[in-house]
Amino acid sequence: MTSPFDDIRLYRARSALLKITPDEQGRFEFELACQYTRFGLNQLQVGDLIAVENYSVSEDEHNRTYSVLTLTQVLPIHFAAEGLGAYPGHVFESMRSIKEDWENQKDNPLQATTTISCKSVSTGWQFTFNDLLDELPSLEEERSLPMVGAEIRPLSRDMVDAIINYQMDNLPESHLIHKKFETINVKLDNRALLTTHFGIFGFTGVGKSNFVSSLVDSIIPSDHREADQLEIRDQLDRAANPVNIVIIDPNDEYLGLFIDKFVYEPDSLLYIHVGVDSLPQSIVANLGQGDEPTTDNVNLLHRQMHLPLNLRENYDIQDFIRFGVRNALTRTSLALPVKDLSTWLRNELRNQTPSNTGAAGREALLEIETAWTGSVENLPITPENLQIAIDLENEFSSPVRAPIQRIQPERNRPTVQGVVDRTVRALERYRDHLLNVPPNAILSFNEIIHELNSSDRSRIIIITGKQDFVLKQFCSILGNELYESRRIGATGTDIEPYTVLLLDEADLFIPSDVDDDVTKQIKETCITIARRGRKYNLGIGISTQRASMLDTQVMGNLHTYFVSKLPRRYDRDKIAEAFGIGEEELSPTFTFRPGHWLIISHDATGLKGVPIPTTAYNANERIIRAANEYNRDNGT
Structure with a gap:
C-alpha cells in the first residue's frame, strides 16, 4: 500500500508533540519528543519533514488530517545528565551508566530516562490521509494547528518528493539532490x-x-x-x-x-x-x-x-x-572599462586622490577635473586621444596646472601635484598598452x-x-x-x-x-x-x-x-x-x-x-x- 508515512524509522518508539510556542513574528515553534533508540536518533535529522495530526475535523472516520513540519533541532536527552552540579565522583559514575543506556537501546526503547528532543516549524502544508485509499494524499494549505499529544510520523520518500517538488512535474532536473533521500532531485523553476x-x-x-x-x-x-x-x-x-x-x-x-x-x-x-x-x-x-x-x-x-x-x-x-x-x-x-575618455579620466583622478586630502586640495582637484575632462569630452578611448589628454597637462599655461599654483598654503600643493602626476602616468601606460592591441580585439x-x-x-x-x-x-x-x-x-x-x-x-x-x-x-x-x-x-x-x-x-x-x-x-x-x-x-x-x-x-x-x-x-x-x-x- 502506498503510504505517506515511514513509521519504521522510529522503531516502535512512542512520540508526541509536547508544546506550541508563538514567537514575536506570529510564527509557532513546536517542541516534540520521542523515546530514544540509537537507530531512531540517526533516522531523525535536522531538515527532515514529519507529519503530526492536527485539529481538523472530518465526517469520514477514516480521514486524518496531518500538518507537515520540518525539524530544526534534534538532540538526545538523558534525565540523569540534566543536573551536573553534583559531587564529581557521582557525576562520573552516572556518566558510565548513561553511556550504557545510549548503547543498549539500539532499536528498542528500554529506558524511560532517555528521549529524543526535537523542535520544528510549520511548512504551511497539510494533507488528509484515508487509510482505505492506496495513493499518496494531496497537499493543501494548512488550516489548523498540530495537536498537542499527537505522535510524530516521519514521511516516506515518495511523500517528501511530492512536497518538495509540488507542481514541478514538468520541469527538468536541477543540480541538487535531497540530502537525506538521494534519489530525489530537488527541482527549480x-x-x-x-x-x-x-x-x-x-x-x-x-x-x-x-x-x-x-x-x-x-x-x-x-x-x-x-x-x-x-x-x-x-x-x-x-x-x-x-x-x-x-x-x-x-x-x-x-x-x-x-x-x-x-x-x-x-x-x-x-x-x-x-x-x-x-x-x-x-x-x-x-x-x-x-x-x-x-x-x-x-x-x-x-x-x-x-x-x-x-x-x-x-x-x-x-x-x-x-x-x-x-x-x-x-x-x-x-x-x-568606460565608454569615453572623459569618464575614464574622471574616475582615474578620483581613484588617485588620497582619502586624507584637505578641503583646499579637493577644491583644486575639482577645478582640474572639470578643465581636464572638458577638454576630452565625448572622445573615445584611443591612443591618439589619450595623447591629447597628456599633452594638455604638459602645456605651460595648462588649466590642469594653474589650480595647483593657487593652493594656499603651498605645503598642500604636493598632494594635488602627486594626484596629477599619477594620473598622467596612468594615461601613458594605457596609451602604450592600446598601441599594442589589435582593433578587433x-x-x-x-x-x-x-x-x-x-x-x-x-x-x-x-x-x-x-x-x-x-x-x-x-x-x-x-x-x-x-x-x-x-x-x-x-x-x-x-x-x-x-x-x-x-x-x-x-x-x-x-x-x-x-x-x-x-x-x-x-x-x-x-x-x-x-x-x-x-x-x-x-x-x-x-x-x-x-x-x-x-x-x-x-x-x-x-x-x-x-x-x-x-x-x-x-x-x-x-x-x-x-x-x-x-x-x-x-x-x-x-x-x-x-x-x-x-x-x-x-x-x-x-x-x-x-x-x-x-x-x-x-x-x-x-x-x-x-x-x-x-x-x-x-x-x-
Whole structure:
C-alpha cells in the first residue's frame, strides 16, 4: 500500500508533540519528543519533514488530517545528565551508566530516562490521509494547528518528493539532490530563479564557485547531456526565452570551471577581460585576428588559469583542458572599462586622490577635473586621444596646472601635484598598452548589449579583470546600459532573454558601507535591477562568504537563498532577517560539508519558504566525465 508515512524509522518508539510556542513574528515553534533508540536518533535529522495530526475535523472516520513540519533541532536527552552540579565522583559514575543506556537501546526503547528532543516549524502544508485509499494524499494549505499529544510520523520518500517538488512535474532536473533521500532531485523553476534574484552564501572552502558552475550548467546544459533531460529542456526552450548568464569574476576562476563547455559549445560563451593590461601581451597581440591560437599562447593560458587541484593534477585530462583553452582563446575579447575618455579620466583622478586630502586640495582637484575632462569630452578611448589628454597637462599655461599654483598654503600643493602626476602616468601606460592591441580585439558596450538582447541562443559570458576598480566601472555601465535598453524596448521583439548579472565576491560590489564613487555607482545599478529588473527579464545573482557586509536593499530583494556552512552568527542573522525566517532554521548548515547546501525560496522551489537540505552536483566530476568522453571519442 502506498503510504505517506515511514513509521519504521522510529522503531516502535512512542512520540508526541509536547508544546506550541508563538514567537514575536506570529510564527509557532513546536517542541516534540520521542523515546530514544540509537537507530531512531540517526533516522531523525535536522531538515527532515514529519507529519503530526492536527485539529481538523472530518465526517469520514477514516480521514486524518496531518500538518507537515520540518525539524530544526534534534538532540538526545538523558534525565540523569540534566543536573551536573553534583559531587564529581557521582557525576562520573552516572556518566558510565548513561553511556550504557545510549548503547543498549539500539532499536528498542528500554529506558524511560532517555528521549529524543526535537523542535520544528510549520511548512504551511497539510494533507488528509484515508487509510482505505492506496495513493499518496494531496497537499493543501494548512488550516489548523498540530495537536498537542499527537505522535510524530516521519514521511516516506515518495511523500517528501511530492512536497518538495509540488507542481514541478514538468520541469527538468536541477543540480541538487535531497540530502537525506538521494534519489530525489530537488527541482527549480529557472524562470522564477532568474527573475526574482538569488544569493549563494558560504564560508571559504564550501565550494561556492563549484556550486555556481553546476547551477549554470543545469540552467544552460551542455549538448552532450543525457537525452531524456535534453528533450525536456528542448521542449521548454521552444516555449520560453533564451537565458544569458553574465558572471562577474574578480578572481578569474570560472574559465576552468566551464572548460567543458568551451570544448563542446564554444559559440555559446564569451570570455571578456576588462582593461588592456589584463592578459599577457603575447595573447593580446593575437586577439581578434581570426587566426588559430598559437601553441605557446594555449600553454601560457593553461599554466596561468585557475583550476581546482583535482583537475590540475589529473594528467589524463590535460589534453582535453588544453583543447578547451584553445577554443576559449577564440572566444576571448578585451573591453574598455568606460565608454569615453572623459569618464575614464574622471574616475582615474578620483581613484588617485588620497582619502586624507584637505578641503583646499579637493577644491583644486575639482577645478582640474572639470578643465581636464572638458577638454576630452565625448572622445573615445584611443591612443591618439589619450595623447591629447597628456599633452594638455604638459602645456605651460595648462588649466590642469594653474589650480595647483593657487593652493594656499603651498605645503598642500604636493598632494594635488602627486594626484596629477599619477594620473598622467596612468594615461601613458594605457596609451602604450592600446598601441599594442589589435582593433578587433576590443568589444564595445554596444556589441555586448546586442549579444545580451539577441534571442537566437542562450549564452554564458565570463567577465574578469586585473583590477577590482576597473571591473566595477565596467559592470556599472554594462548593467545600466542593459537595463535602459530593455526599458526602452531596444530588443525590438517580444522575446527578451532572461539575463542574470551574477556577482562573484559580491561584497566588493554591493557593500553596506561605500567610500568611493565607483562602488556607489555599481551598487546603485544592482539596486535598480534588483527592484525593477524583473519586468524586463533581468535578474541579479550574488555569491559571497560575507553576508553581513552586503547592502540590505539588495538582500531584501533576493527571493532564493542557497546557504552552506556559515560559522559567523552575524552572517546567519543577516540571511535569516532578510528572508524572514528564524535563525534556528539555518541550523542544518552547522554540520554541512563542502557540497551541502540549504535552499530557501519564495518562488523557485515546490516547497516555498522552507529550508530544504540538499547536495549539489560536483562541477569537477562533470568536467572529468566530459574529458573521459572526449578521450574515448578521440581514441586517447
